[in-house]
Amino acid sequence: MTISVILPAKNEAEGLRRTLPSLRALMPDAELIVVDDGSTDDTAGVAANLGAKVLSSPYSMGNGAAIKRGARAASGEVLVFMDADGQHDPSSIDGLLAKLDEGFDMVVGARDWSGQAGVHRGAANAFYNWLASRMTGFDVKDLTSGFRVVRAEKFREFIHLLPNGFSYPTTSTMAFFRSAYAVAYLPIPVAKRLGKSHIRPLRDGVRFLLIIFKIATLYSPLKLFAPTSATFFLIGLAYYAYTFATDGRFTNMSVLLFSAAVIVFLIGLISEQITALTYRKD
Incomplete structure (x- = not known):
């Protein structure tokens, strides 16, 4: 089973200096892909110097767009998606892959309350999880987690559905549930991110509201x-x-x-x- 690790990155040079060496040490044979989403710092240079394959965009297209570009370029049978900001521990990948081997098509790293970026984000994610659980009939532990492993062939079926913004985890998860692909959740630790978050509460408030409707319409309108x-x-x-x-x-x-x-x-x-x-x- 070949593995490709995809890291969308926008101004994440500092986080990549910590994440990529750990990934290479733990997974020497994996394909590492860093999708530089129009960074203004040395994200592309750091990634290339640390041995990753770099896909650079001349301007920022969004987190979801970076995921789509990485998924199209990846050669692995299994895709690992994780953040480049140092929040996700590469040592958790082995557990996610082991769960995938049990017959699942997607395994998502589920954060607990301490892993949420603030009370407001935690409350919003708790509501999304509850709504998605009601819609699908499954216990959705973390609908918006960006740390997940998937079977590449099945993930690419839904690339055309994925938005260019930040809600790709929601869209892909609901698409897998809708298509009767097996989804599992595994608890993971989450560290404090390096650098500044690209999410703005006021600007993204409407986006989070739209996610609620997207959850419903993606599964059963x-x-x-x-x-x-x-x-x-x-x-x-x-x-x-x-x-x-x-x-x-x-x-x-x-x-x-x-x-x-x-x-x-x-x-x-x-x-x-x-x-x-x-x-x-x-």
Whole structure:
């Protein structure tokens, strides 16, 4: 089983000086790929001097874009994705690979609360995990972890679905669940990152909100649209009962709410069919 380790990196020269030597010592035969996402420091030079294959971008395209470029260029049968900022311990890879050998298609390194980058991020990730667990029926331990091992052939099936931004872990995980590929979680330690985080709470607040909807629509859109439709219908029914009891009439607002319930439900049915076509493998 050949292995390729892919590290997306943007201004991570300091982290690579710690991560790459450890990776090479632990996995001398693995292919190491550093995807330089438009760095302004010496990320590419450090990676090349430490023996990694470097894919450089002339400008920043995003974490997900770096993952896609690395996955396309990798030659290994198994892909290992990890951060270049020193948070992920290369010694954890052996445990992830051992779990993969048990018959899984993806194994994700799951962080505990102490491994989250702040209380707000931890609370948001806990909510994502809960929502994904409800949607899939599986116990999702860490939906947004970027430390994972996957079978290359199966991961490449979903490259066209991956966004260029930071939510590639969410998208790939839900795609594997949707396609009935086996996913496992393994607890991992997480160190404090070197350098500054590229995530900005205000700028990325909308992005995290969109992730919530993406979780639902990637797996089963009707599970999102059906309850929304039912909510509109029940509100319309309650408002109609109120206006009939007080004024003895059926109002335009009730018509609007009932119409919204029907429209939302039909959109859910169409989305369900589109999602099924998206995951069809010819």
